[in-house]
Structures are given as C-alpha cells and as structure tokens.
Amino acid sequence: MALAPAAQDLLFREARTANAFTAEPVTDAQVQAIYDLVKYGPTAFNQSPLRVLLIRSPEARERLVGHMDEGNRAKTASAPLVAVLATDHEFHEELPRLVPHAPRAGEVYFSDRAVREQSALLNGALQAAYFLIGVRAAGLAAGPMTGYDAEGLRAEFLDADHEPLMVVNIGRPGDDAWFPRLPRLGYGDVVTAL
C-alpha cells in the first residue's frame, strides 16, 4: 500500500463508529477543512448531490432528537456536533457550473425525476462515505446512523426535493465509545474472479 500504516489505521483499521464523545467542540473551521478535502471525491458526471445540514443550535438539536429512533437519542443529544447528510434531487440545476464542457447535461441525462432520485442516492452515498473518511482524517470519530423517522426528519428540516441519507454524530471519542468490532466478510465471500 502507498498509504502509510498509521494513516490506514486512522481511516479504517482503528477508526470506529463512536457512540460516546468528549465535550470538546467541533468547529466550523474543522468542518470546512473536511469538506474542502472530500469535495474532490468522484461522482458520476461530477453531479455532487450531497448537502450537509449542521445542527448547531440547542433548539435544532432538540427538534432533531425527537425524530431519531429511541436507541439513537442519547448519543445524538450529547455529540459535540451532529450533521444531517441529505441528497438534493434537483442537483441537475448546478450541472452547468459542474460540467461546463457539457452545459446541457442536466436536460439531456437528468430530465426525469426518478432517474435523478436513484442517481442522487448512489452518488450522494459515495459522497457521504468520503465525508465519513474526511471526519476520520480530521482526527475525529463519526457515528453514522440511519435509525430515524425519515419523513419526519424531511418535514422538520428539509423539503420535498431533499432526502435524508444519514445523520452523523461527530466529535472526539469519549469513555466506552464503542462496542467490540463486529466480524467482516472474508475476501473469498465478497470477491470473485472471472
């Protein structure tokens, strides 16, 4: 591997989904540094459908916690920062800026809403993964969660053109921050050569 072992540990091997955090704040400067790194991750046609909502105020936090599943509430209430990652189903409106060599790409490939929704889910999830890796690259732990009332979350914070992908708790891991590592599938279970 070209990536040094310590960096491999930071991003994958020792990184864990944290369930408890210290009180140390996560600053806007840290989030900007994360975004400015991971924005370069590839998406199909550079479509970049991910949008990020940072839950900063106590009022917004309280509104968010009410839509989380029971088992996710305490950690969502106590994490230094919580981010709602969502896709924008109208991402094609930005394509003239994003693919200036193909200014009609939006009309040609993405005029159908159902096509955009599927494409935004795939490519928004890619960008969500880059974001999680970026949080780890910043020396922070991420706690991604999909256990929430998606329609409630959408109605509370988003609109009909945005779909929540996941909610992510962000901060430095606290005491007993994680469970033992779960097993993974082996190479032979996942990879087949033809």
Add this chain to the structure above:
Amino acid sequence: MALAPAAQDLLFREARTANAFTAEPVTDAQVQAIYDLVKYGPTAFNQSPLRVLLIRSPEARERLVGHMDEGNRAKTASAPLVAVLATDHEFHEELPRLVPHAPRAGEVYFSDRAVREQSALLNGALQAAYFLIGVRAAGLAAGPMTGYDAEGLRAEFLDADHEPLMVVNIGRPGDDAWFPRLPRLGYGDVVTAL
C-alpha cells in the same frame, strides 16, 4: 487534519479518475490488501452488501466491454484490471455472522425485499466509495463508471439478486490519463448551519 498532507493528496487532492493506464498488472495480492483494509468501513447494521467481480480473463473482458457505453469501451478494454461492483439483495442471509449479538436481525428488519434493495444501494455505495479510496491507498488510480447497460451487465455476469453499482478500471495512470479537474461546489453551496 490528523491525516498527513501527502496522504490527503494521495486519496483526494491529487487522486483523479483515470481514463488511461500503463500495462503494469494489478495483482490479486493488491486487491486483497485493498479489501482487507476497506472492509472495516462502516455500514448500517454491518450489513456489508457489496460484492466484487474481478474481470480477469480476456473472454470475460470482451463480454463486459460489449455492455459498456460507447465512450467507456476503449478504456475498459485496456485497463490492467476491471472490477464490477454490485450489491447483494440477499445480504440479510449473512447477518447471523455479521451481527452475532442479534441473530434474528435479518428477519426482523430486512424481511421485505424492497427495503433490502434500498438499503443495499445506500450501504453498497458507501462500500464502493471505501473501495475507491482503498484503490488510491494502494497507489493505484481508479476509473469508476456508471455508463453501461445495467440489465445487460446483470444478465451477463450476475443474477436477479445482484444489482451492478459501478464498473471500475484499476491500474497505474498512463499518458494523458485525465481531463483537467472539474469545478466543485463551494462550502457555502453545500453546508448550512442551523
């Protein structure tokens, strides 16, 4: 950032989607090292729906190229290694191994096929992104593509329980391997604080 600048460059800033490759082979040992690193990336309920098909034989390569969009054929034919990344819609059958503390998770949460398909798309895409990062961590360039006949690809290489997510060319970048970097959305376009 805790991740060293050179590693940030390797994974994001200088990494690019390659369209041309040298002839240097990509070995099974390299793919195994990539998998054994990125398998630790998080998925919801550790569901791990990603499956990888390595196109090794000339016959398989020829079958694959025929399903790619015109503009993707030459590079797919010439890349040292091509991988088809797919999701397994029957991933819940592996859950007793993956979440041994909740052996009935598959029946309780994933008995509905439509739920599994959406979950496999989101979580398979997360794992596909980890895989692309892993290819870069190995010092290789990845060329992810979604321009292909998905139903043709499925019928050729997969079955009704597997859905292609993307096809990835892998190798060392060759001459004129990429176009100039496309613009990205700014922090203020993507991130909102509440």
